[in-house]
Amino acid sequence: xxxxxxxxxxxxxxxxxxxxxxxxxxxxxxxxxxxxxxxxxxxxxxxxxxxxxxxxxxxxxxxxxxxxxxxxxxxxxxxxxxxxxxxxxxxxxxxx
Numbered sequence: 001x002x003x004x005x006x007x008x009x010x011x012x013x014x015x016x017x018x019x020x021x022x023x024x025x026x027x028x029x030x031x032x033x034x035x036x037x038x039x040x041x042x043x044x045x046x047x048x049x050x051x052x053x054x055x056x057x058x059x060x061x062x063x064x065x066x067x068x069x070x071x072x073x074x075x076x077x078x079x080x081x082x083x084x085x086x087x088x089x090x091x092x093x094x095x096x
Contacts, residue, residue: 010095011095012092012093012094012095013092013093014090014091014092014093015090015091016088016089016090017054017055017056017088017089017090017091018054018055018056018057018058018060018061018086018087018088018089019032019033019052019053019054019055019061019086019087019088019089020032020033020053020055020061020064020065020084020085020086020087021033021084021085021086021087022082022083022084023082023083023084023085024078024081024082025078025079025080025081025082027081032052032053032087032089033052033053033084034050034051034052034053052089054089054091055086058086061086062086064084065084065085065086068082068084069083069084
């Protein structure tokens with residue numbers, strides 16, 4: 001019985017989600033944004049790795065991007081040229 005529970009715990013899976021691609025003012029770098037950019041939660045423990053900013057639906061990702069565009073649109077520095085767009089990503093989890 002215990003091995004059945006262990007197998008269920010170690011099962012791998014993947015999921016298609018929506019992330020956000022960021023392009024800076026120079027237009028050359030494309031980054032997938034994560035918790036380092038958009039701090040939703042404080043780190044829960046010392047050394048916690050950053051995680052990508054992910055959305056379940058394209059609509060939600062687009063709304064977040066539109067909000068960021070509006071936030072930086074009125075600026076006169078390099079931030080006015082920042083671009084955010086939703087991209088399709090796949091999150092895959094496999095046992096080590």
